[in-house]
Amino acid sequence: MPAAESASRLAAFRPKLLDTLPGYGRAHFARDVGAGLTVGVVALPLAMAFAIASGLKPEAGLFTAIIAGFLISALGGSRVQIGGPAGAFIVIVYGILERYGLANLIIATAMSGVLLFLMGLFRLGTLIRFIPIAVVIGFTNGIAVLIMLSQVRDFLGLELASVPASFFAMLSALGGALHTVNLAALALSVGTLALLVAWQHAMPRLGPQKLQFSGKLTLIPGTIVALGLATGASELLALPVETIGSRFGGIAASLPAFVWPEFSWSTVRFLLMPALTLALLGAIESLLCARIADGLTEDRHDPNQELMAQGLANFVTPFFGGMPATGTIARTVTNAKSGAVSPVAGMVHALTLLAVVLVAAPLARHIPLAALAAILVYVAWNMGEWREFVQLRQYRMPYRITLLAVFGLTVIVDLTVAVEVGLIAACLTFIYRISSLTRAEAVSAQDQPVLASQDGQVRAWRLYGALFFGAVKLVEDMEHQLPARALVLDLKNLIYVDSSGADTLLDLARHCQKRGVRLILCGLAHQPLDIARRSGLLAALPAADVCPDLAGGLAAATLAVP
Structure with missing residues (x-):
């Protein structure tokens, strides 16, 4: 079975000439x-x-x-x-x-x-x-x-x-x-x-x-x-x-x-x-x-x-x-x-x-x-x-720099170096752009009235975009501003989490455990849910601390407050 699956991933060798011969006159x-x-x-x-x-x-x-x-x-x-x-x-x-x-x-x-x-x-x-x-x-x-x-x-x-x-x-x-x-x-x-x-x-x-x-x-x-x-x-x-x-x-x-x-x-x-x-x-x-x-x-x-x-x-x-x-x-x-x-x-x-x-x-x-x-x-x-x-x-400055750098290096240095530098510059630009689109928004008491009665002991954040190695600082910063009792993360709007993002969430879970703070994850689905399961993040949290939505997560968080 594995051999068959591996073979199916290879491209079939079929020239376009064979497709044009039927009806060829x-x-x-x-x-x-x-x-x-x-x-x-x-x-x-x-x-x-x-x-x-x-x-x-x-x-x-x-x-x-x-x-x-x-x-x-x-x-x-x-x-x-x-x-x-x-x-x-x-x-x-x-x-x-x-x-x-x-x-x-x-x-x-x-x-x-x-x-x-x-x-x-x-x-x-x-x-x-x-x-x-x-x-x-x-x-x-x-x-x-x-x-x-x-x-x-x-x-x-x-x-x-x-x-x-x-x-x-x-x-x-x-x-x-x-x-x-x-x-x-x-x-x-x-x-x-x-x-x-x-x-x-x-x-x-x-x-x-x-x-x-x-x-x-x-x-x-x-x-x-x-x-x-x-x-x-x-x-x-x-x-x-x-x-x-x-x-x-x-x-x-x-x-x-x-x-x-x-x-x-x-x-x-x-x-x-x-x-x-x-x-x-x-x-x-x-x-x-x-x-x-x-x-x-x-x-x-x-x-x-x-x-x-x-x-x-x-x-x-x-x-x-x-x-x-x-x-x-x-x-x-x-x-x-x-x-x-x-x-x-x-x-x-x-x-x-x-x-x-x-x-x-x-x-x-x-x-x-x-x-x-x-x-x-x-x-x-x-x-x-x-x-x-x-x-x-x-065009934006990264586009100009990439084009001119590749052009100048091609003419003055070497085509191989130019393509390598161009691809690296393009990758760095892409990483920067995607990381800038990833953001964390604090959930306010006006949005979720249940937070008003917790007196700051429960804090909730919504994460948007892709949590990857270029954007993990958003989660790392949360370690320095933990609430007294519970931290709720709404991950419904995360479209992608890489291994670095999953490791950062695991580190946050360990940090919360040492501080006696309850970490509750909400809205995990599709690829983020899959990597959370494979990385051991779900296993590191009690089942009650993984909720389908933000409302359920906040309801669970209130139980942690005396």
Whole structure:
């Protein structure tokens, strides 16, 4: 029986794909193929750009989008979510590479996959929603700033061998290389960025009367248009700019091969925190993305199944040359708006990228890195919630401090430290808020006339809120102002009592017994009654001193007064 109960607490492994197959027809397949092809085109430049920004070869991003994208769609808990490399991972992956090397990045990514799978298996998917929005916005905006800073070298065409991961070292290196600005690279990146902004903002405003095919043009991804024009301009004008071919030697037109990294068990323990950071960030990103997808499709995702799929994808992908993967908001929104109805669209997107790698990989060597840098700057800007900084005055001081602290620590120190500090700050704020809502009110003689005849020998209190470790001082203070004969506590309005609260009530009972004061508890019900029973509080009091309501408690208290 215990084994059966334990098994029932585990999440069932049931991909959303199985729920979409009944009634799935030719029309649905046509819509999924169209959406998958569109998303594949959108994902192509982003996958390469994210890999390059992370310090990896461009094919690492493509292999991740192919393998992880296929697995996340086929096994995930959302109908239209698209998985793959994400901008949020750039800073973490770059830091792991610089500190631990490629082999340990593979191990850390695989470890994060195991953690993600276990989180889903043990039904922790819903707990991710309890992470405060201030923490999420703080590190999202911080990551966006770091992504933009990491692209300054290629955006300006600086002659710099590598960009350090730490903030101040990065600023020092970039500042020292500003005299090497490549004007051709700068012009190309500015032109690419301007085209992306114009495509996003100006194109939808052009009506049919101004541009006959404006409706169809808006369906073409701006990143592909900008990348194609930038590559064409670079080749036709023979611009002296770095390309994928000049830095990486191009992209291999072949399937990824299995790679077993060389590592020692002594280094695995140092990878626990990086792996945990990858897992938490991947879980947050994927579940936030899935919630956005739910709003676009009027569907409901399974968070635990989604985490298990993310875990399997992140465990498999790094051994085939990939990088960490998660749900991607931009590609998921594109998928939903392109008419996707099932996870088949995400699988088609992965197959589309596979076809591009096998057929058109040689063309990628001509793509200028300045154009990819401009695309990443554009993505990072759209990724940030910049309006939150303008609207900070509308929020309370704890919210402002948490958001700004997480943002500053993400940029200056480290994402892991930022999330840890943010969660601690949010927890302390929550504890303070809940403790301030817990209060004790003295029952007056006007409210209960029976108290008027006791001449102060009986005192009664009503407790409200939650009696937990942050609010036990309310009960501790009562020990210093005990009445002569009886103390009555009305606990009807307590919604929660933790073990610290129960221990404090027990201490109060012992203190009352030493002073010869009768302690009477009233209105215990639900969770407070359960913990009072389990903690031994009820056993420590006579049955006559546990009453169903305040009136009964006061009536019992009068018997203690001669």
